[in-house]
Amino acid sequence: MALTAEPQAAARQASLRRHNLGVVFQLIAGSPEPLSRAELAARATLTRATATALVDQLVRAGIVEEMDQRVSGRAGRPAIPVRAARGTMVGLGLEVNVDYLGARAIDLAGEVIAERIEPDDFSGRAPEDVLGELARVCRTVRAAATRRHARVLGAALAVPGPVDRPLGPLRLAPNLGWVDVDVATPLGRALRVPLFKVDNEASLAARAELAARDSSTASALAKGFIYVSGGIGIGAGIVEPGGVYGGAHGWAGEIGHVAVYPNGRVCRCGSKGCLEQYAGRRAIAAGAGLGADTAAAAIAQRAGDGHPPTLAALHRAGVALGIALAGAVNLMDIPAVVLGADLALLAPYVSDDVAAQLRQRVLALHWSGRSEAVLPAVAPALPAMTGAALIVTDSVVSDPAAYL
């Protein structure tokens, strides 16, 4: 029989405390404004007594900090607001990509404590060199963080290709020219952090987008979305209420190699008709009659000027994107699409075509008059680095007991 995943561990009293610490800290970290112990008790349906015990434990550990009492205006003893501690613990988000690498340190509140980005062209460069460079950058960022008395919880690395979760190897990074690279061992050795993870760039960017949405835009994306990270290659991160969908190995989201026109253009990957060949930045630039290295901003500029070949190329890209996304939505029932990276800049010229294809091709939309939300990304620059840092700080948020 046995349908659900079985290897569930039995719980003991300690697990109770551990779980509840997590619940309380998630409430604290997830709230835009500070909460009091009483408020936490109410939200978690605990008694004030236990809420106090839990919060005190978190405060003693330096994970949570009490703030000065604020004037409530109401009767009664004033509450002591608590919030995630600022600057005491940071996650290190690292990224290697084709045209830059960098590291960013983010604290439990999501604030950037330190960062360093190094633009360069890494395509075809030897992994050891590039990773060595990254380790160096990383050390300077860590030094900056420790100067500010922040403890480094761990690091996570974003890579542009399918990579085994959580420790690699990186299976393939076509645009770097890397195949089967063990990224974790050299970096882990160089950094000596208690926690090290590797994940796909698009998945991590999706996570950052989710975080950015949570605090700013109201949650049109609360029930999930697919974040499309468009550059030379195209990846995607699929976000559900539970987290980012990874699949069996962590390779999920390779939308760039979904066949849009099965007998169409030959792709670098060896297949034919892949989405990348129609909606990748180079494909669009080529279709627009521009140089292969034209930046997305320049393409957008050209489109804004009304340049017909550019508009035509963007139209073809939008249709191709719409076809691939319609397949994704039919398969996975994803309620919204977010266009990120280069595609965020090009969104004004492609999102209508994407939406039209979704309306036509998604079975569940077709019957109703409804249409799928297609939105540009709002997360700030280099979201994958932020996302990488977030999966580190997240490990504290979901299980603070591990850090006491």
Added chain:
Amino acid sequence: MALTAEPQAAARQASLRRHNLGVVFQLIAGSPEPLSRAELAARATLTRATATALVDQLVRAGIVEEMDQRVSGRAGRPAIPVRAARGTMVGLGLEVNVDYLGARAIDLAGEVIAERIEPDDFSGRAPEDVLGELARVCRTVRAAATRRHARVLGAALAVPGPVDRPLGPLRLAPNLGWVDVDVATPLGRALRVPLFKVDNEASLAARAELAARDSSTASALAKGFIYVSGGIGIGAGIVEPGGVYGGAHGWAGEIGHVAVYPNGRVCRCGSKGCLEQYAGRRAIAAGAGLGADTAAAAIAQRAGDGHPPTLAALHRAGVALGIALAGAVNLMDIPAVVLGADLALLAPYVSDDVAAQLRQRVLALHWSGRSEAVLPAVAPALPAMTGAALIVTDSVVSDPAAYL
């Protein structure tokens, strides 16, 4: 910030007991042979004392039963084996499809206690009539079960189309000609069961396939698989270690309307080039020059005889299926494909083409020499009915405390 789903409830002492009852019963229900209290304690990493307490509670509730002592051959006091109680509690699995409806009662051990199938042609028939008929069939099955002193835990209904989880409405069932039908209210009212759920036929069949694999075939599918339910329409159930993937509303798995050739044949759904138009049973029959109502067995027969148009049609179907599945695997990183329903019969003639397309088009397979497993289904007839019954009995398995 807040990346993980937050509305986690705080745990109290009672939750501990509840959780551990679930863990223990999952171990009991999931084990092919009976376990002793001591063995359960070891597997769940509990003390024998608590294992005893938990098992006793389950035994008192009639969920678990002690068996006669078996001779172990080893020294020591002989163990008292316990197993999920047979025939005391059943889940009712219901299904409405184009050419039959039926109900099947399954006990906690997965044994069929009673069933009744009524073949008929329901396409275009009014929902009220068909559901009325189903309610009648269901009552006879329930009567048979209660005659055997089994308590009915609840019922679940399988429908051939996207349906909101867990209570409907059924959004669309093209082959029944139904749109936006509230299936739960009339059936729920007629049956008066404590638990009622609705889900897609393919998702439920996938669940049954998983159960069938667990006990028989070794788990080549342990890390997940996509079950393709091929008939006139084509649906899919995506199984991960955690369960069956549903998406935001429960509509996931509509692979039949993934665009394989975006400018290809017009589909009943209003779009163009849907998989169904190439790999659906009618499409294959038409391509083979056979009547639209030719059964899959007859098509397979024809192919076995070496009939060239049939083989050509099956080749086209296999390629189309492979293209769609390659998209699914690229997006969701699914490690195996199971061909079910009509496609199980046709598997010998399509699986090679499917595998070839996967090899060509799945990025993560392409770099390595590996290939994706493509297997025919092994679950016995009408798996969706079994799957429906299983999601009911599963609710006991995962949370027995709710049934004390």
Added chain:
DNA sequence: GCGATTAGTTGACTGGATAAACATATTGCT
């Protein structure tokens, strides 16, 4: 200044797990 109100703390109690000793039932050796 005093009641009303709300926040946080304290102490008795309870449920559920652990640990260790004990009772029970078998095998195997002499």
Added chain:
DNA sequence: AGCAATATGTTTATCCAGTCAACTAATCGC
């Protein structure tokens, strides 16, 4: 047959984390 060895299941004392209810603390409004 008798006894040691072994493993299962049960009993008892203890501990831990949460509840409940009472208490203290700090503010507002009159």
